[in-house]
Amino acid sequence: MHFFAETSWSPYAVGIGIGILSWFSFLVSRKPIACSTSFAKASGMIEKLFRGKKVDLKPYYQKEKLALDWQMMLVLGIVIGSLISALLSGDFQWQWVPSIWANVFGMNPVLRVIVALVGGICLGFGARWADGCTSGHGISGTLQLAVSSWISAIFFFIGGILMAQFIFKLIG
Amino acid sequence: MNTTKPMNIHPKDRSHLVWGLAFGIVFGFLLQKGGATKYDVIIGQLLLTDFTVLKIMLTAVLTGMIGIHAMKTLGWVELYPKSGSVGKNIIGGLIFGAGFAVLGYCPGTIAGAIGNGYLDAVVGGLAGILIGAGVFAALYPRLNHGILNKGNFGDLTLPRLLRVNDWIVVIPMSVLIFLFLYWLERAGL
Numbered sequence: 001m002h003f004f005a006e007t008s009w010s011p012y013a014v015g016i017g018i019g020i021l022s023w024f025s026f027l028v029s030r031k032p033i034a035c036s037t038s039f040a041k042a043s044g045m046i047e048k049l050f051r052g053k054k055v056d057l058k059p060y061y062q063k064e065k066l067a068l069d070w071q072m073m074l075v076l077g078i079v080i081g082s083l084i085s086a087l088l089s090g091d092f093q094w095q096w097v098p099s100i101w102a103n104v105f106g107m108n109p110v111l112r113v114i115v116a117l118v119g120g121i122c123l124g125f126g127a128r129w130a131d132g133c134t135s136g137h138g139i140s141g142t143l144q145l146a147v148s149s150w151i152s153a154i155f156f157f158i159g160g161i162l163m164a165q166f167i168f169k170l171i172g
Numbered sequence: 173m174n175t176t177k178p179m180n181i182h183p184k185d186r187s188h189l190v191w192g193l194a195f196g197i198v199f200g201f202l203l204q205k206g207g208a209t210k211y212d213v214i215i216g217q218l219l220l221t222d223f224t225v226l227k228i229m230l231t232a233v234l235t236g237m238i239g240i241h242a243m244k245t246l247g248w249v250e251l252y253p254k255s256g257s258v259g260k261n262i263i264g265g266l267i268f269g270a271g272f273a274v275l276g277y278c279p280g281t282i283a284g285a286i287g288n289g290y291l292d293a294v295v296g297g298l299a300g301i302l303i304g305a306g307v308f309a310a311l312y313p314r315l316n317h318g319i320l321n322k323g324n325f326g327d328l329t330l331p332r333l334l335r336v337n338d339w340i341v342v343i344p345m346s347v348l349i350f351l352f353l354y355w356l357e358r359a360g361l
Contacts, residue, residue: 006205011224012353014206015231021198022236026249029191033199036279040305047306059316060309070192075283077196078203082287085204094289098211098276113296119275120282120300121307126271127279128308129315130264131254134278137261139229141254143236145330145341148256152265157218159269164218167273 007089022140029070032144034136036127037064038072043124060128104172130155200284209284211276211292218273223361227353234349241342251329258323275300 018033025033044066048055056066086092096109105111127133130152132141138156141149200209206228207213216222243249272278275297277285282301285293308315330345331338 008207009202009205011206011227012231014202014208015228016235017202018199018228018232019235019237019239021195021202022232023239023243025195026240027243029188029195030249031192032252033195035283036301036305039279039301040309043302043306044309046302058309058312060312068189070188073189073192074196074199075280077193077198078200078280078283079196079287080193081197081200081202082204082209082284083200084197084287085201086209086288089205091204092289094291096291098215098290098292100212100215101276109292112292116275116292116296117300117303119271119273120297120302121304122271122300123268123275123278123297124271124301124304124306125308126264126266126268126304127301128264128305128312129320130261130268131256133268133280134229134272135280137254139232139236143233143240144251144253145237145338145345146251146253146256147325147328147330147333148254148261150330151256151261152268155262155265156269156272159266160218160272161220161269163270163273164215168215168219 004085005088005090007091018139019143022143031070032136032140033074034071034132034140035075035078036124036133036136038069038075039124040064040128041066041069041072100168104168126159196283199280200287203281203284204288208281209277209288209290211285211290214278214281215273215276223356227356230349230353234346234353237342238346241338244338253327253329255327256325257321258325259319259321263319271304 022033025031040060041064044055044058044061048066055061083092097107097112101112130137132149132152134156137149137152142153203209207224208228213222213224217225240249240251244251275282277293277297279301282293282297286298331341334341
């Protein structure tokens with residue numbers, strides 16, 4: 001049990017674990033592991049609380065029905081699994097500002113939250129535009145050798161590397 | 173169709189949902205153990221100073237690819253490649269990538285970051301992703317008639333593109349990924 005209480009595992013052990021997990025996800029649930037559609041559905045469900053049933057009629061929510069599904073449960077599970085892992089190792093902590101950010105831009109939580117919000121908008125919008133994220137395209141799609149996923153994954157990293165350089169080398 | 177109310181969920185659908193939750197718990201546990209729930213690790217990857225994220229992803233792809241294609245050859249599973257287009261995957265990929273670097277989490281790892289207690293992920297990032305996804309849903313009809321279908325190539329896979337047996341691609345791809353990871357280690361990255 002000592003193993004489960006360690007703060008970090010080798011990235012190769014973790015990668016093999018995720019790869020094997022994907023086998024079972026295909027075999028048992030007949031679905032590839034993916035995350036970002038859940039956020040679009042959650043967004044639509046929240047909008048529905050305010051604007052009512054007409055939200056269901058939006059073409060995007062005709063395609064992605066607003067109902068609790070396998071993938072939303074998966075995303076919920078990620079929160080729980082990460083929490084269990086962090087609690088077992090004592091790595092859980094309430095934190096507003098991560099250290100690489102703090103070293104360059106300071107400890108102000110308001111600035112960090114505003115930037116995270118802007119980044120989140122871009123990420124949520126881009127994930128739907130590309131029809132997948134780092135898990136759906138980056139892992140599950142590439143391992144199926146899907147052309148759409150290899151292109152997306154490559155451009156996720158091109159965009160990410162360029163923007164990270166811009167933020168930390170030019171602004172920071 | 174009648175799954176909007178949790179009360180009405182068919183037992184078979186319920187076990188389907190429980191499996192989703194179970195897979196998520198294992199996935200989240202692994203992501204946290206790998207450090208992928210942390211802003212510093214993800215930004216370190218995009219600044220090319222810490223290759224943890226790429227090591228995790230490529231090892232997962234290597235392991236997953238061989239297993240899934242073996243099971244496909246045995247007729248146990250089918251594949252679900254996503255349909256794509258130049259406008260969808262290149263432009264969407266770049267927008268996603270920019271957001272990835274500004275936020276420092278992605279949709280899967282942000283769920284893990286929330287479990288890890290990171291408040292910038294909950295208050296800033298999660299709210300942003302929900303807003304961004306909502307904006308996309310509003311613009312979807314217009315985008316779908318234009319840019320999203322520019323250069324559409326459908327749900328193509330590399331073996332079908334090259335008109336070869338899956339393993340003609342799986343084996344060289346496995347070797348390439350292995351050599352790349354080996355090179356990363358040798359380079360001390």
